[in-house]
Amino acid sequence: MDTKKLGVIGGMGPQATSVFFEKVIENTAAECDQDHIDMLILNHATLPDRTKVILEGRRELFLDAVANDFKLLELAGVANIAIPCNTSHYFYDDMQQMTSVNIINMVDETVKEIHGRYGDGSKIGILATNGTVSSGIYRASCERYDMKLYEPAPSLQSEVMDIIYNDVKGSKNVDPSKLESLIHQLVYEERCQCVILACTELSCIELSNFYKECSIDAMEVLVNRSITLSGKQVASDK
CATH class of the missing domain: 3.40.50.1860 (Rossmann fold)
Structure with a gap:
């Protein structure tokens, strides 16, 4: 090529x-x-x-x-x-x-890769900005691939926005355990097959290998x- x-x-x-x-x-x-x-x-x-x-x-x-x-x-x-x-x-x-x-x-390529790994009917979590979540772009793409997108409850979503805007964009003082805790909740409490890291600010946070396996980074x-x-x-x- x-x-x-x-x-x-x-x-x-x-x-x-x-x-x-x-x-x-x-x-x-x-x-x-x-x-x-x-x-x-x-x-x-x-x-x-x-x-x-x-x-x-x-x-x-x-x-x-x-x-x-x-x-x-x-x-x-x-x-x-x-x-x-x-x-x-x-x-x-x-x-x-x-x-x-x-x-x-980026959205369609990410969802296509998830579908290739987990297949029809999968329940997929998302961590993203309020704008991305409310826009429905990942929800619509998941529906096209016959998968269900789980969007976080308001309290958890507030934590996501705090990490994105205050920790990464703001102070740049990032504790990976904060993000890992949110991934843990979606996988183990909400029973999501995996979690989309659907904000490039979240890609700036170095996760442990365990939580990398639980998530798919749209930037990657x-x-x-x-x-x-x-x-x-x-x-x-x-």
Whole structure:
């Protein structure tokens, strides 16, 4: 397969974009610099908060702000675009209409991988922003694959938002056990087959191997799909 340049619209948030870039490097089967992917990363940190825009019904604020990013990436000649932000995929169809370049659908790719592991009828938990949960993007995708999405109760959802906005985006003082406790509740108390880490801020938290096995990180799925669509091999597949 020919190698292709990857475009990235990042900044949602900046640390998550940095982690995405590092994971692409780590997960690419490469023995020298030239074996890696050519990438153009736009760290557009001033994009409007996706959760706020969705909850307020003001989608045009985000779409107008991101429109020029697609033009820049088209001019740069990228073959695919990755957007390491789950909540932004609420606008996926609108964004894809803005550009002729393929936007990798993080949500559908993640749910497709889960279905391949757990099959029809699976009960899947989700940890994400209020915007992602309320948008229903993962719920709709799970339904297409005949799986049931379990959305956390308000008290647990409040804990998720606290980790995302106060711990990761804010103080950057993250205790992995807080996230692991939430995964534990969904798997052992709510009987979910697995839990989707559907916020790239959560991908910045290093979990123990046990809880990694209990969850599927949507960013990890996006990373691996970005590598293969760029004509490279995922390191574990080499």
